[in-house]
Amino acid sequence: MKPTVPTSSAAAPVPGASDIFQLLRDGRPRTRSELAQLTGLARSTVASRVEALRKLGYIAPFGGAASTGGRPPSLFALNPAARVVAGADLGATHALVSLSDLAGEVLAEEREALNIADGPGKVLDWLGSAISRLLAEAGRTAEDLGAIGIGLPGPVEHDTGRPINPPIMPGWDRVDVPAAVQQHFNVPVLVDNDVNIMALGEQATAWPGVRDLMFIKVATGIGAGIISSGQLQRGAQGTAGDLGHVRVPRGGEVLCRCGNTGCLEALAGGPALAALLAAEGREAATSGDVIDLVRSGDLRAIHVVRQAGRDIGDVLATCVNLVNPSVIVIGGSLAQAGEHLLAGIREVVYQRSLPLATEHLRIAPSVAGQRAGVLGAASLAISHVLSPEAIEAATR
Known part of the structure; x- marks a missing residue:
């Protein structure tokens, strides 16, 4: 039976309720007795914490509706319907926002052709209106909204949610994005750069x-989202993973938009490949044109994309030795070139990385594709709503 939406938000202060909740986050139903054994707490303590979480709606009886008489059901599990979250992927020329339950199931979604260069006022006002429409479509209210996750196409100071000198976002520098969104909804707003949230979305999917x-x-720019030991790594200033401005052996004196060579x-970025092919007489102005040439069987385009993969592989080989991931996922617009790009990456990574680091390494194309960003933004919001700190605060 579908979990019920909570009708009460009141619960007595029960310190430590988050300990119980974290055991139930996996969705597996457990009895009070099992929870007592797992935590080492007295059954009376477990019972009071379970009751507090039940009143908040975060957990619900498993296997049917609550009992109307006699002994209440003994099994409890996460109630995905307790809250909803909004996830937004705001790209250079598009916006995708979704409404999800706490299990990550998408309840409603809206896409819009929106230019990030239109500025924070227009873009964030649209976002607020879109979330309102999605709530209405899903039959939920603003009171059901637990948090909002947002991905932006530029560097973000994660602690404050402010974009920092974003190159393709005029008017956004150091704008307090959470405060602007909270004018529409008084909930936590978490903001990160698009590659980080894509990493979260791919992992969840x-x-x-x-x-x-x-x-x-791999698109106009090239960046990495790094998840290590289960945690997203942002670095001291939020710039971890900026691979696009690492110097590569074949780089020579080629000028980059950052000012270095x-x-x-x-x-290997999309515009660079398009410019190279255009200089040789082919009709190529964008990453999409490069992909079209590859798909049409143009041998020169295939060679250019494969070499781009080798250049990317030169940088990733160092990353593999340094970070030792078990999976590298290749996404972004140029990933649509398929195995030609991946073949170049694999060729160099497996050749130049330490054998122990590549023994079980998988280099795979993105599964989430263009939805990785919005799924990751929702995942960011869900993690906040279900965090021990948030649960503990809710039960006070």
């Missing part, structure tokens, strides 16, 4: 049991 994963976005992006 295809690799839920993998604790060491790198997601490589020989950067990976200047050789």
Whole structure:
């Protein structure tokens, strides 16, 4: 039977209720007795914490509706319907926002052709309106909304949610994105760069049991989302994974938009490949044109994409030795070139990385594809809502 939406938000203060809840997050139903054995707590303590979580709606009796008389059901599990979250992937020229339950099931979704260069006022006002429409479509209210996750196409100071000198986002520098969104909804707003949330989305979709994963976005720029020991690694200033501006052996004096020379992006990014093919007389102005040429069987385009894979592989070989991931996922628009790009990456990574680091390494194409960002943004929001700190605060 479908879990019920909670009708009460009141519960007596029960410190430590999050300990019980974290055991139930996996969705597996457990009895009070099992929870007592797992935690070592007295049954009376477990019972009070279970009751507090039940009143909040975070857990529900498993196997049917609550008993109307006699002894209440003994099995309890996570109630995915307790809250909903919004996830938003705001790209350079598109916006995708979804509403999900706490199990990550998408309840409603909306896509819009929206230019990030239109500025934070227009974009974030649209986001607020879109979330309102999705709540109405799903039959939920603003009170059901637990958190909002947002991915932006530029560097983000994660602790504050402020974009920092984003190159393709005029007017966004140091804008307080959470505060702007909270004018529409008074809930926690978590903001990260698009590659990080794509890594979270890919992990949730295809690799839920993998604790060491790198997601490589190959598009106009080239970046990595790094998950190590199950935790997203952002670095001290949120710039971890900026592979596009690492100098590569074949880079020479090729000028990059960052002002340096020989950067990976200047050789293997979508505009660089399009420019190279256009200089040779082919109709190529964008990453999409490069992909079309590859799919049409153009041998020169295939060679260019494979060489881009080798250049990316030069940088990833160092990453493999340094971070030792078990999975590298290749996504972004140029990943649509398929095995030609992956073949070049694999060729160099397996040749130049330490044998022990590559013994069980998998290099695979993205499964989530263009939905990786919005799924990752929702995952970011769900993790916050279900975190021990949030659960503990809710039960006070």
